[in-house]
Amino acid sequence: MSRSAGRPTPAPPARSRGAAPPRRFVSTRGRCPPVDLAGAVFSGTAPDGGLWVPQRIDAPSAATLELLGRPDPSGAELHQTATAMLAHLLAPELDVDDVRSLVETALDFPIPLREVAPDRFALELFWGPTLAFKDIGARFMARLMEHLLDRGGAPASLRDDRPLTILVATSGDTGSAVAHAFSGLARFEVVVLFPRGQVSEAQRRLFTTLGGNVTALEVDGAFDDCQRMVKAAFADEALQRTRPLASANSINLARLLPQCVYHGHLRRLLAERVSERGELVISVPSGNFGNLTAALVARRLGVRLDRLVASTNVNDVVPRYLSGGAFQPRPAVATLSNAMDVGDPSNFERIAWLFGEDDRAMRAAIEGRRFDDEETLAAIARVRREHGYTLDPHGAVAWLGLEASLRERPGVGALLETAHPAKFAETVERASDEAPGEAVELPDAILRAAQATEHFETLPADARALRARLLG
DSSP states (O other), X not given: OOOTTOOOOOOOOOOOSSSOOOOOEEETTXXXXXXXXXXXXXXXXXXXXXXXXXXXXXXXXXXXXXXHHSOOTTOTTHHHHHHHHHHHHHTTTSOHHHHHHHHHHHOOSOOOEEEEETTEEEEEOOOSTTSBTHHHHHHHHHHHHHHHHHTTOSOGGGSSSSOEEEEEEOSSSHHHHHHHHHTTOTTEEEEEEEXXXXXXXXXXXXXXXXXXXXXXXXXXXXXXXXHHHHHHHHTOHHHHHHSOEEEOSTTSHHHHTTHHHHHHHHHHHHHHHHHHHOOEEEEEEOSSOHHHHXXXXXXXXXXXXXXXXXXXXXXXXXXXXXXXXXXXXXXOOOOSSGGGOOSSOTTHHHHHHHTTTOHHHHHHHEEEEEOOHHHHHHHHHHHHHHHOOOOOHHHHHHHHHHHHHHHHSOOEEEEEEOBOGGGGHHHHHHXXXXXXXXXXXXXXXXXXHHHSOOOOEEEESOHHHHHHHHHO
């Protein structure tokens, strides 16, 4: 496999346990020096255009491995699971007490598991303040950045009175999660780019109504245009000398690593069921592929995830590759599962690095599945009718991927349900015309945002326009 941006450096083998040297982070492209945790978190992307990854992902202690393999059917030990996994990934720069404090502050909401059908489960990741899984990574990231700034661990360019600008592109839920996570924090400003007409009203209002230190910019283009504009800003050294920037997309390591936690949490929730019934199959709704990357990192930490399914909508660049084709990014197509409308998924570069760019190993480890809007609507209707459970469009794509995989080989199946269905009430109600049911109940967060005043500006899909706005 090759990418025009450069060949990822193969991941080094895991080292044996023992006294841990300082944790370093390297670029997937291997053309710049390693950095420490603060260097990776505050720079977002590497100077050579690659993405930061841990230089080593070694096996944790025997006690941590025992914990991750022990059943937790009630989910009561979520904070314990998160602390064990993240303390290992972030040691020795953060000690266990630091990590525990960050976890308890960031993960102050439940992550429940629902049995939708016999041996078919949904892990509900959407009970945070913006009703999407991205609250988990964004809230941990915000608190980690604050911690690093408070202890003087930030790069020298940030050790003054200038605020740090969190620059983020969103195709759906990232914008609101990041905006809420940093809203009101004095050392930070947030700038959110979103594609015109490709973000649902409920999603949009959750960040365009905040004001204060949050600026929303509507881009006259697609999500991939927003992503390119953000990457161009980070590559602009002159801009960053005037306005220091940090990323909060899943390209930022501080948002990616916390996503490993709920894969460990899910395994512990289902450990007893899997020991009775066989393999655990996890279907991951995939757009920019951060969730799948996190699952692969969790595997490296000893979390037993037997089969991984990358479930996408018609933006199926990765499933095409996994089925034997070339990796060929292309412009994104708008769909009902809009947070997955990504034609050039950034985190695929991290996945390639984790597999040492071994095509055969990657294809053996990950199943690729793709589904269109018609299939998505039918799945929402059928699951409501047959099981009384309401999926959002992204969860419906994951359900379809799970069904397809389990038809080929049985097991205990789970999907990541990444957004509250109320964020896509129009789509859910459209599907319900085929299977009549109650309208989706709107949570308080959406009701409040619906009554608030929106504040956003419009920009052309041009990196120069974003640069001028940031400098202005």
